[in-house]
Amino acid sequence: MLRKLLKFFTGRLFISFVLISLQIWILVTIFSFAQNSTLWIQFLSALSILMTLVVVTRDLNPAYKIGWMLIFMSIPVYGGLFYLFFGNR
Incomplete structure (x- = not known):
């Protein structure tokens, strides 16, 4: 029983689910915080321009x-973040 539980928590499916959930939480947090601050919008827009040059x-x-x-x-404000999270194949 304990071995199956340990195998489940160290398996690819569980780890992938945790990491994807963490990425979604980070994106939602950044989106909600960026709506309250124009400085963040300017920073994220600059990040998108930088990521455009990188691509x-x-x-x-x-x-x-x-x-x-x-x-x-x-989506110029969040495009750079999407590239940082999902751009590396």
Whole structure:
């Protein structure tokens, strides 16, 4: 019984669920905090511009670059954060 419980808590599915939940919590916290502060909005916009330069200069598949550029243009305030969390394949 204890061995099965230990195997469950150290398994890929459980660890993945915990890490994805942590990322969602961080994003929600950042979104709610950024709504109350214009300084954060300016910082996140600058981060998106920086991430745009990183994506453009990297040697990547052009379709991958275009996809990220669309995200940066459609949601410029949070595009940089999305790239930091999900950009590394």
